[in-house]
Amino acid sequence: MGKLPDGRQRVLITGGAGFIGSHLADSLLQLGYPVTIIDDLSTGRFENIEHLVSHPNFCFTIDTINNEIVMDRLASECDMIIHLAAAVGVMLIVEQPVHTIKTNIMGTEAVLNAAVRYRAKVLIASTSEVYGKGNRVPFQEEDDVVIGPTSRNRWAYAASKMVDEFLALAYHHEKDLPVVIFRLFNTVGTRQTGRYGMVIPRFVQQALRGEPVTVYGDGAQTRCFLHVSDAVKAIIALSNCPAAVGKVFNVGSTEEISIQRLAGLVLDRIKARNSSGELSFLKETENKSKIVNIPYEKAYAVGFEDLTRRVPNTEKIAHFTGWQPRYNLEETLDDIITYLAEKENVENSTTG
Numbered sequence: 001m002g003k004l005p006d007g008r009q010r011v012l013i014t015g016g017a018g019f020i021g022s023h024l025a026d027s028l029l030q031l032g033y034p035v036t037i038i039d040d041l042s043t044g045r046f047e048n049i050e051h052l053v054s055h056p057n058f059c060f061t062i063d064t065i066n067n068e069i070v071m072d073r074l075a076s077e078c079d080m081i082i083h084l085a086a087a088v089g090v091m092l093i094v095e096q097p098v099h100t101i102k103t104n105i106m107g108t109e110a111v112l113n114a115a116v117r118y119r120a121k122v123l124i125a126s127t128s129e130v131y132g133k134g135n136r137v138p139f140q141e142e143d144d145v146v147i148g149p150t151s152r153n154r155w156a157y158a159a160s161k162m163v164d165e166f167l168a169l170a171y172h173h174e175k176d177l178p179v180v181i182f183r184l185f186n187t188v189g190t191r192q193t194g195r196y197g198m199v200i201p202r203f204v205q206q207a208l209r210g211e212p213v214t215v216y217g218d219g220a221q222t223r224c225f226l227h228v229s230d231a232v233k234a235i236i237a238l239s240n241c242p243a244a245v246g247k248v249f250n251v252g253s254t255e256e257i258s259i260q261r262l263a264g265l266v267l268d269r270i271k272a273r274n275s276s277g278e279l280s281f282l283k284e285t286e287n288k289s290k291i292v293n294i295p296y297e298k299a300y301a302v303g304f305e306d307l308t309r310r311v312p313n314t315e316k317i318a319h320f321t322g323w324q325p326r327y328n329l330e331e332t333l334d335d336i337i338t339y340l341a342e343k344e345n346v347e348n349s350t351t352g
């Protein structure tokens with residue numbers, strides 16, 4: 001199937017009802033792309049895409065990407081597949097390792113098999129987890145990788161996403177399938193929940209409710225948090241870059257912060273917003289939240305390992321596409337606080 005008469009590509013997003021997928025659908029539709037999503041709603045939420053249902057260029061299918069008949073039909077109707085469907089979140093990975101491995105590897109194989117039949121371009125979402133225990137910071141795409149032992153579930157996600165990358169690049173080299181891989185580093189923003197251990201929404205929700213803000217470990221571990229709008233712009237930029245085919249790219253912020261400092265910053269931003277009257281419904285819980293450190297074995301499992309630092313080198317994507325993040329961390333936090341505060345306010349009004 002060729003492009004539309006005006007050159008626009010038809011885009012299929014797997015996992016399109018998820019946090020990143022729904023934002024990507026929003027942006028692509030605004031740019032005039034016809035968009036179809038497939039999502040089994042295991043971690044994605046229909047409310048993320050409900051506002052798109054009436055859009056003339058939007059279609060959705062509630063099903064698993066492992067349904068070969070459905071994926072074949074959807075692939076035959078698109079020019080490009082952006083594959084975001086995956087097991088996500090440290091909590092889910094530790095608790096459901098079988099689901100993690102099968103969802104990631106078998107799902108990616110199903111997408112690639114469907115794509116190769118119709119010569120659809122494929123963008124594969126990978127993760128900073130593939131850098132494993134790497135200590136050469138910032139991480140570069142061609143760095144060697146060391147991961148932990150198979151006896152620890154925590155590394156199942158990293159290993160499964162590495163297999164995804166190997167598989168995608170094998171399809172490119174052996175079957176000439178146009179494939180681009182992007183490794184996301186701690187993408188955050190509206191519509192993300194703390195359900196599976198996502199740190200920023202969890203911190204914000206705890207602080208808004210006046211609950212202890214729980215930091216796992218000593219909080220000295222550092223991360224770089226990328227606004228979802230910046231991540232979406234990077235994905236779209238890569239999708240429109242012919243020279244990116246067959247290559248791997250880091251997508252992330254380079255603004256590094258410790259998790260302990262992040263918890264403090266969340267409390268500071270909420271306090272400032274509350275003082276200005278923006279979060280008036282929080283008056284009863286103001287200043288009640290304190291930071292509490294919890295050992296990893298209590299939060300996850302005995303022997304859980306975490307990385308000390310996770311910082312991307314983004315020179316490659318900047319060179320190929322000119323992409324740079326626009327939002328800083330405080331702006332990103334403010335967006336999330338506004339979004340979750342509005343949800344808390346609605347819930348309080350409903351239950352109150």
